[in-house]
Amino acid sequence: xxxxxxxxxxxxxxxxxxxxxxxxxDTREVRLPQQLQGLDGLILPGGESTTIGKLAVAxxxxxxxQEFGKHHxxxxxxxxxxxxxxxxxxxxxxxxxxxxxxxxxxxxRQVDSFEVDLDIPALGKxxxxxxxxxxxxxxxxxxxxVSAGVEVLGRLPNGKIVAAREGHFLATAFHPELTQxxxxxKLFVEMSKSD
Amino acid sequence: xxxxxxxxxxxxGLAQMLKGGVIMxxxxxxxxxxxxxxxxxxxxxxxxxxxxIRADGGVARMSDPDMILKIxxxxxxxxxxxxxxxxxxxxxxxxxxxxxxxxESEVLTPADEAHHIYKHNFKxxxxxxxxxxxxxxxxxxxxxAMIRTKGEAGTGDVVEAVRHARSVLGEIRKLQTMxxxxxxxxxxxxxxxxxxLLETKxxxxxxxxxxxxxxIATPADAALMMQLGVDGVFxxxxxxKSGDPAKRATAIVKATTHYRDAAILxxxxxxxxxxxxxxxxxxxPDQDLxxxxxx
Numbered sequence: 001x002x003x004x005x006x007x008x009x010x011x012x013x014x015x016x017x018x019x020x021x022x023x024x025x026d027t028r029e030v031r032l033p034q035q036l037q038g039l040d041g042l043i044l045p046g047g048e049s050t051t052i053g054k055l056a057v058a059x060x061x062x063x064x065x066q067e068f069g070k071h072h073x074x075x076x077x078x079x080x081x082x083x084x085x086x087x088x089x090x091x092x093x094x095x096x097x098x099x100x101x102x103x104x105x106x107x108x109r110q111v112d113s114f115e116v117d118l119d120i121p122a123l124g125k126x127x128x129x130x131x132x133x134x135x136x137x138x139x140x141x142x143x144x145x146v147s148a149g150v151e152v153l154g155r156l157p158n159g160k161i162v163a164a165r166e167g168h169f170l171a172t173a174f175h176p177e178l179t180q181x182x183x184x185x186k187l188f189v190e191m192s193k194s195d
Numbered sequence: 196x197x198x199x200x201x202x203x204x205x206x207x208g209l210a211q212m213l214k215g216g217v218i219m220x221x222x223x224x225x226x227x228x229x230x231x232x233x234x235x236x237x238x239x240x241x242x243x244x245x246x247x248i249r250a251d252g253g254v255a256r257m258s259d260p261d262m263i264l265k266i267x268x269x270x271x272x273x274x275x276x277x278x279x280x281x282x283x284x285x286x287x288x289x290x291x292x293x294x295x296x297x298x299e300s301e302v303l304t305p306a307d308e309a310h311h312i313y314k315h316n317f318k319x320x321x322x323x324x325x326x327x328x329x330x331x332x333x334x335x336x337x338x339x340a341m342i343r344t345k346g347e348a349g350t351g352d353v354v355e356a357v358r359h360a361r362s363v364l365g366e367i368r369k370l371q372t373m374x375x376x377x378x379x380x381x382x383x384x385x386x387x388x389x390x391x392l393l394e395t396k397x398x399x400x401x402x403x404x405x406x407x408x409x410x411i412a413t414p415a416d417a418a419l420m421m422q423l424g425v426d427g428v429f430x431x432x433x434x435x436k437s438g439d440p441a442k443r444a445t446a447i448v449k450a451t452t453h454y455r456d457a458a459i460l461x462x463x464x465x466x467x468x469x470x471x472x473x474x475x476x477x478x479x480p481d482q483d484l485x486x487x488x489x490x
Contacts, residue, residue: 009452010215010236031453046212048236048272055234055452079212090271104271110295111318113205116198138208139273139295157198178208 005039009055011047015177033064041073041192044080053093073168073192081171099147106142126186135174206320206340210404220431224269233444237273245349246432257285281307301488314338328366329385336388345486346409351473414450421454438469
């Protein structure tokens, strides 16, 4: 059994837990550093990145998560992807684990939130290939730039990067946890096992 | 599939991102910054907090768009604003300036005593108040993408927030054990759309995010509402009518996250200074109650 933690400081952590339960993974809500013990992987959910960052600092989670990330898989969705990034172009607490730069609220305000089908070839590892991935973007960030070691997993039709992987780190600007399509969660459980 | 905006999934989705968080009433950009720095997941921009609306009397309307825009410029977190119940033109104005969520709120003076806004027509999502399951599902039927139990705004007395949360959540628990053939009669009794009642039974929760509001003034109040089973809390007058708003705001944010951890709740409740001066709901005449507005 694979045990996946979900950072439960604020945001849609229950949606992630439900998706993980659907695919048979064990789950744990993480609010304090000691709750990282024994996990195979950690998900940083959607939510408000400033809120989650401040609470992570207040409860001493930043360094333990960085330490955890040396040997374990971490996936950030939306706000979580911002936390994983090296640079969000403004002053706020970041884990700086992934060599990506993100732009917060890159599409504008809530009125500009959207749904779209994406082509994500990497999902062929966990499901029959070819089926598009229906992605939900909520006041979403964009991945502005990636370094050479980062693999781009998905782009919008206009070419902008919205999903990327670097070693055992995964970042998506959209919210697989808001859909019933569990392929990204399966991919992440596989990434957590292989470490 | 082409890119689609303003779907119910993205409207509801933003509320899902707010879960486990605290939405704070603010009356200017400085307060909005304090709220954001304290860890608020969103702010509600309004000219007067409910305690002042209650004290001032008169007609309470949508806030000046200029003041709302200044708050939108000051913070990166979502900004909500209130329109009067049934006042769809105030809602159109709030949509035009691009707020992230509209609260069709009983805290303002209702503009229509029979009808709420048809919210499906808007690109911006709505949050609405409720006191029971029937009221919650009527609002969802009209297009609300988020629900908050009403409590009694501007009092600092949590008793009505508890009553309304227990009512909604208790009715959902009863629904779980009810056989299907009894649902239509229940829909009639509650005044709730049948299909939404069925969906609520299947989900075991409201089909949209459900926060608590109205009278939450302390970290313990916030944690109480979370333990009762809501998804997050609105704090109105409770923060900026207290002695040390920044400290209290931070404490309420922490209490909402660690709502089951009594040791942390004890720690964050220490030395917060003066809470807002409360007003016992039992001392308020019936005609001055806000929660009874909404149909």
